[in-house]
Amino acid sequence: MANLLQSLSISASGLAAQAERLNIISQNIANADTPGYQRKQISFIQAFSEVGLDAVEVDQISLDTSDFKRIHSPSHPLANEQGYYEGSNVNLLVEVADSRQAQRSYEANLRSFDISRQMSQSLIDILKR
Amino acid sequence: MLDGIPIIRAAGVIVSNSAFRQSIISQNIANSDTPGYRAKDVAGSHPVELFESESSLRTTRSKHFHADSTSQRNSLIFEEQSNVSPNGNFVSLETEMVKMAENRQVHEMALSVYKSSLNLLRTSLGRG
Numbered sequence: 001m002a003n004l005l006q007s008l009s010i011s012a013s014g015l016a017a018q019a020e021r022l023n024i025i026s027q028n029i030a031n032a033d034t035p036g037y038q039r040k041q042i043s044f045i046q047a048f049s050e051v052g053l054d055a056v057e058v059d060q061i062s063l064d065t066s067d068f069k070r071i072h073s074p075s076h077p078l079a080n081e082q083g084y085y086e087g088s089n090v091n092l093l094v095e096v097a098d099s100r101q102a103q104r105s106y107e108a109n110l111r112s113f114d115i116s117r118q119m120s121q122s123l124i125d126i127l128k129r
Numbered sequence: 130m131l132d133g134i135p136i137i138r139a140a141g142v143i144v145s146n147s148a149f150r151q152s153i154i155s156q157n158i159a160n161s162d163t164p165g166y167r168a169k170d171v172a173g174s175h176p177v178e179l180f181e182s183e184s185s186l187r188t189t190r191s192k193h194f195h196a197d198s199t200s201q202r203n204s205l206i207f208e209e210q211s212n213v214s215p216n217g218n219f220v221s222l223e224t225e226m227v228k229m230a231e232n233r234q235v236h237e238m239a240l241s242v243y244k245s246s247l248n249l250l251r252t253s254l255g256r257g
Contacts, residue, residue, distance in 0.1 A: 003148040007155040014159030021162075044163040053152060054166070056159045105161055108222050112155040115229055119151060119236055123144070126244060 001123060006053055007116035013055035014109035017044055020058050021102045028090050029099075035078055037088035038063040039095075064089055137246050143239035146171070150232050153205070157225050164216035168225070172206045 024042045031037040045059035066089050074083035132138045150171045160166040213219060 001148070003145070003152045007152040010152065010155045010159050014155075014161075017159070018162075044160070046160060046163055046166060054156045054160055056163055101162075104222065105158075108158050108161065108226065109155075111226065112158045112229060115233055116151055116155060119148065119233065122237065122240055123148075126240065 001120060004116050004120040008113060010053060010055045011109050011113035011116065013057060015106060017056045017058055018102050018106040018109060022099060024061060025095050025099045025102060029095050032088055032090040032092055034088050035085055039090045137243060140239045140243040144236060147232050147236040154225055154229050157220050161220040161222055164218060167219040169205050
């Protein structure tokens with residue numbers, strides 16, 4: 001029974017990590033057209049709980065330092081002499097693909113949480129006649 | 130007292146082992162995107178191996194029952210290197226979901242065996 005309750009907290013850490021990842025992705029998508037915006041990246045790391053089981057937690061949120069898009073728009077307030085201004089370095093295709101992966105992992109963690117809950121419920125049901 | 134009956138003890142061992150395996154599988158799923166993480170599993174968890182090990186319970190005298198049949202902490206094994214992603218992550222979500230479904234069925238089966246054995250005892254006591 002203790003194992004199943006630990007499974008619940010491990011799956012919950014997975015849910016929290018994937019939700020944070022989706023949060024970062026939606027920030028990137030929302031700021032895809034903001035001039036000078038550097039997209040954020042998230043990385044995960046194993047978190048050792050006190051009983052030695054590997055939960056997951058967010059390691060760090062870093063900025064992507066790749067080049068900005070150069071957009072040609074002479075009438076833009078920030079345009080330089082050639083008519084270019086720097087946009088963000090967000091690639092929408094990458095962000096959408098990442099969000100799909102985050103959703104898939106989130107649902108897998110949710111399924112794992114539900115199965116652990118049902119297994120512990122079956123154990124308790126032994127007491128019922 | 131119930132542990133003296135081999136089938137009830139075997140069902141209890143299978144239930145606790147499958148609960149342990151569920152915690153290992155949920156670790157794998159939670160860490161499915163962590164770089165460098167290797168998927169773990171419990172040794173001897175294939176359903177065929179489960180039945181082979183439990184069939185050794187049939188002894189002539191109950192005192193000859195070995196203690197290692199009731200041990201819970203089986204050895205952990207690491208997955209082979211069949212599906213490595215670019216960041217060194219070894220977890221395949223499909224494999225983990227299939228393992229979880231199998232494990233759930235083993236758990237339910239062992240619980241049903243446990244409950245029917247208790248019912249048998251009650252019937253034999255005349256309190257069915």
